Amino acid sequence: MNLDWTRHLVVVPVLLPLLCGAVLAPLTQGRHRLKFGLAYASVLGLLANALALVALTDGGWPGGIGVYFAANWAAPFGIALVADRLSAAMLVLAAVLALAALHYAQPRWSRIGVHFHSLFQFLLMGINGAFLTHDLFNLFVFFEVMLAASYGLVLHGYNVARLRASMQYIAVNLAAALLFLVGVALIYATTGTLNMADLAGRIATLPADNLVLLKVGVCVLALAFLAKSAMWPLGFWLPTTYAAASPPVAAMLVLMTKVGAYVILRIWLLVFPDSAGEAAHFGYQALMWGGMATIVFGAAGMLATDTAGRMAGYAAIVSSGTLLAVIGYGQQSLVTAGLYYFIASTIAIAAFVLLIELIDRIRTPGAAMLALTMEAYAVEDTPAEPKGRGVPAAMAFLSLAFAACALMIAGLPPLSGFVAKFGLFHALLNPGPGVPAIAGAGWTLMALVFTSGLIAIVSLMRFGVRTFWAADAVAPPRLHTAEVLPVAALLLVSVLLTIHAQPVFGYLARASGDIHRPALYIERVLGTPPVPGPTHAPEAP
Incomplete structure (x- = not known):
């Protein structure tokens, strides 16, 4: 039996950025076009490969x-x-965000450091590997590759605020990595395996003593993932990091926050389904109520801050809390809507963090003088203003793009944020045959999602009024085309998600159905044989 060549596409999202990052690492400062061209070609290849995987898995x-x-x-x-439908969709999302972030960084941010592009490729390798791996130890390896690259990227274009935020970010993630290792060790000591499919097959037959130790290991492991997902009270680090990071790095951090929620979704639905015996639905209630508490924390943070960067961070916390609550609620149709919300909210917040820097260029003379004074007394490594032709009607673009981001984050019509929240409400109110009707937890989740949307629109519109209308004197900003196009492209993707909501929901429903059938994964992973070596005919005497 020979390996079908299409199976090699599964390893491409890991190998391609690894090889590209290795090629880019020795290149010295100054070869900006060459480095950008190689990195951009790599990400375009990742997008094409991810789309091929979508077709193959579907x-x-x-x-x-x-x-x-x-x-x-x-x-x-x-x-x-x-590679399944869910991981293929996540690879497409990662490639789209990477293209936007890389294109945005080209005129300014990628030019102030030697290794921006190589670190960016290694970050993509870790993210893609986390989406594809089916082994807990290799998941740890890919997480550490992702985090190691992100440490350098968070410090990129360093200043005092960025240094402080990065130290906090690194400390939190090192502690989470230690918890990750402890949890993996306990799971292996209990079950003798770290393969997710094999673990799902063994859990129903574990003796009671081993099951208790397994639950302890899973709880320790969950703390690591929940810290990365910014679940309350573990998400205190996120708003400061988002506000301090450079815009293209902050856009990728939006996706990195969701990787933790993705892993929780993958592990919990595979290892603790209805067929898991005494371990069935372990931890679901904690995820649901913890997610709701996270929504409250994020909404309160958005209402309390008037800084756009921190506002984006709290919006990401609300998004993560909603996803965790959806996972814990344990309803297949709700997971389908949650996956659509996953994609829509990630795109919306990523577009917003890219837009923030462009909006900050609207300065009054007093604000410009204050910024000049601050730069004179702080350590700064700020990129020069981009050269090139400015974008006409810059103020009109900024105001319309900000309004679109606000509508998507708040979940108001007519863009994808509204479709996502409408899907969540519809799934809660219409659970389907054989599923219990909505109870108190469901009503609470609906109320929190609705209220957090209202708070988001109040906070964002307050910021917009102060920025675009209430300023004494607004200087028309100079925008580079390479900075405008990524924001416009992400907003266009959101529009396409809205227009094509039906086929997207159909695909995600099939993906949700797959991950709710662990027997399918056990059969495919454990039943796939290795490729036999070549056979040679015996030589004639």
Whole structure:
């Protein structure tokens, strides 16, 4: 049996940025066009590969799952990379955000550091690997690759605020990495495996003593993921980091925050389904109520701050809290709507953090003098203003783009944020046959999602009025085309998500159905044989 060549596409999202980052690392300062061209070509390749995986998982592969053994060792002993509808959709989202962030960084931010592009590629390698891996230890490896690259990127274009935020960010993530290792060790000591499919197959037969130790290990592991997902009270670091990071890095941090929620979704639905015996639905209530508390914390933070960067951070916390509550609620149709919300909210917040820097260029003379004074007494490494032709009607673009971002984040019509929240409400009110009707927890979640949207629109419109209308004198900003296009492209993607909501929901419904059937993953991962070596005919004497 030979390996179908299409299975090699599963490993491309890991290998391509790894090779590109290695090629870019030795390039010295000054070769900006060459480095940008190589990095951009790599991300375009990742997008094309991700779209191919979407097509293959949605009808090209048996069961919609492609399994790749990196060293040709069969599961559970080998390193298994698994592509399904959900991971393929996440790869597309990562490639779209990476294209926008990289394009935005080209005229300014990528030019002030030697290794911006190589770190960016290694970050993509870690993110893509986390979406594809089916082994907990390799998940730890990809997480550390992702985080190690993000440490350098958060410090990119350093200043005092960025240095302080990065130290806090690094300390929190190092503590989370330690918890990750402890949790993985406890799970392996209890079950003898770290392969997710193998773990899901063994959990129902574990003795009671081992099951208690397994639950302890899973709880420790969950703390690491929930810290990365900014669940309350573990998300205190996120608003400061978002506000301090450079715009293209902050856009990627929006996705990195969601990677933790993705892993929680993947592990909990695979390992603790209805068929898990005494461990069935373990931790679901904690995820649901913890997610709701996170929504409250994020909404209160948005209402209390008047800084756009911190506002974006609190909006990301609200988004993460909503996803965690959806996972904990444990309803398949709600997970479908939650996945659409995952994509829509990530795009909206990423567009907003890119837009913030452009809006900050609207300065009054007094504000400009204050900024000049601050730069004279602080350590700064700020990129020069971009050269090139300015964008006509800059004020009109900024105001319209800000209004679109506000509508998406708040979940108001007519863009994808409204479709996402409408989908959540519809799933809660119409659970389907055989599913209990909405109870107190469901009504509470609906109320929090609705209230957080109202708070978001109040906070964002307050910021918009102060910025665009209430200023004494507004100087027309100079915008570079390379900075405007990524924001406009992300807003266009949101419009397309709205127009094509029906096929997107259909695809995500199939993805949700897959992850709610753990037996399918167990069969595909553990039942896929390694590729046999070449056979040679015996030589004639």
